[in-house]
Amino acid sequence: MDIKSNKINGANAEISATISMDEVNANVEKIAKQLSKTANIQGFRKGKVPVAVVKQQYGQKLVEDAESESLRQVLSQGLDELGIKNEELIGEPTISKFDKTDDKIEVAIKVAMRPTIEVGDVDACIPDFKKPEIKDKDVEARLKELAEGQAPLESIKRNRKMKEGDTAVIDFEGFIDGEAFEGGAAKDHALLLGSGHFIPGFEDQLIGVKRDEEVEINVTFPENYGSEKLAGKPAMFKVKVNDIKVKGEVEIDDELAKKFLPGDEEASLEKLNAELKKAMEQDELAKLYNEDLKPKLLEKLVDSLTFDLPDFVVEQEIDMALNNKAREMSEDEIKDLRENGDKLEALRETFRDEAQRSVKATFIIDALAQNMGVAVNEQELMQTIYFEAMQSGQDPQKVYDHYKDAGYLPAIQMSMIEDRVLSTLLNKKIEE
Known part of the structure; x- marks a missing residue:
């Protein structure tokens, strides 16, 4: 041989x-x-x-x-x-x-083979930045919003015309072509005017209406409405305003602080302000990281580090980009590419540079994660998916199983590792 x-x-x-x-x-x-x-x-x-x-x-x-x-x-x-x-x-x-x-x-x-990467002076790639500072007036404004959210709804004493921000307590019944439709009626329904919760145009037509008045509201269901029987159909609603409510007053004091700091025996307005300021600073820092600093840091790392890339990984990345592009193309465009090899190859090559940078970034993050001891285990991965699913009102187990069956878990795990690596580097800059 x-x-x-x-x-x-x-x-x-x-x-x-x-x-x-x-x-x-x-x-x-x-x-x-x-x-x-x-x-x-x-x-x-x-x-x-x-x-x-x-x-x-x-x-x-x-x-x-x-x-x-x-x-x-x-x-x-x-x-x-x-x-x-x-x-x-x-x-x-x-x-x-x-x-x-x-x-x-x-x-x-x-x-x-897995390329050997000499990460070198990573700190030199971290962009200079200042930690966001939250002003006291911003904390006060946020605290006022939270307090208003706790305020009870109270009926107005003097009957007047409704305006945006009022809560209308209404009876209503909807008709299409003169016939009442299923699910189109309710009693004593509380509707915040300006919330956009009802069919477009419905809330606008309640502006200027008083308590105990009855009106007819004409709207058209959106074309993409959830029910096919109603989508795109014009409808008329008979509406009676039973009550008009507004937010009452809430004292911003230590008692309010106890509601937002449950279980804290030392809860006080001063402590709530401090906790709120800290949370707002973290939110602003996360926004700065995600929208500006992390992309800049990763781009600098890709530009500054040089090493060879596995050819087949780059080709797979190009194929993925090409498939994504094909989803945006017409059948005639796809047919033309299938019949013209040179044209298809030319299109593939337009994705090469970005594919190489993407693959390079992945290997850099992997190398940094190993050097820094950063890892995301299966339990953390599952907890993250469960939390995000619950936040959006979805079944956590079904979402996790879907991601697993579709083969998305490794990509999600890598994304979490990337986020942790870049955040750690940026946090180090703050500490310095």
Whole structure:
């Protein structure tokens, strides 16, 4: 077996070989002998099947297994010559050439390795920034909003025309083409005017109406309305205003603080202000991190670090970008690409630079995570998915199972690791 090993760069290598048919036949004999000890063939006792019968029974399958064995030998010997360990490989080796003749097989196998990354002075890549400061007046405004949220609704004493911000307590019944429709009626329904909770135009037509008045409101259901029977249909609602309510007054004092700091025996307005200020600062810092600093930091890392990338990973990233682009294209555009290989290849190449940067960023984050000891275990991953699902009113287990079945969990985990790595670096800058 004539083997040539070539390390193309720090992330890619190719192993080529010429396998004689004598070597393949020797593997056929070896596999057939092993199979003769375990095969169940009618007319023969197990372990006593003649090799010739095994060859006759399994035929081409034996040849294919023998060729696969030869390829494994080529790969194993080639990796040894290159000094590459199996755990350094990324993905499955790719057979780029397999030319078979009567007396030999010419093969070439491409392998990809995890690149070695010298992260160097990462601190130099961290952009300068100032930690956001929250002013006392901003805290006061936020506290007022929270207090208003706790304020009870109270009926107005003097009957007047309703305005935005009022809560209308109404009876209503809806009709389409003169017929009442299912789910279109309610009694003493509290509707905050200006909230946008009802069909567009409904709340606007209540502006200027007084308590005890009855009005007819004409609206049109949106085309994308949840019910197909109602979507796009014009409707008339008979509405009676039973009451008009507004937010009452709430004292901003230590008693209010106890509501927002439950279980804290030392709860006070002063402490609530301090906690609120801290939370607002964290919110502003998170916004600064996510919208500005993290993208800048990652871009600087990608620009400053140089290393080789596994070719097949880049090609996979390009294919993914191409598939996403195809979803935006018409059938005629897709057909044109299928019939024009040069045009398709030209389109693929437009994604190469961005694909390389994306793959590079992934390896950088992975290297930094290992250096910094940053990891996200399965329990943390599940908790994060569950929390976000509950926040959006979805079934946590169903969301998790969907992500798992779709193969999204590794990407979500990597995203969490990236967020943690970049946040840690930025936090370090604050501490300094």
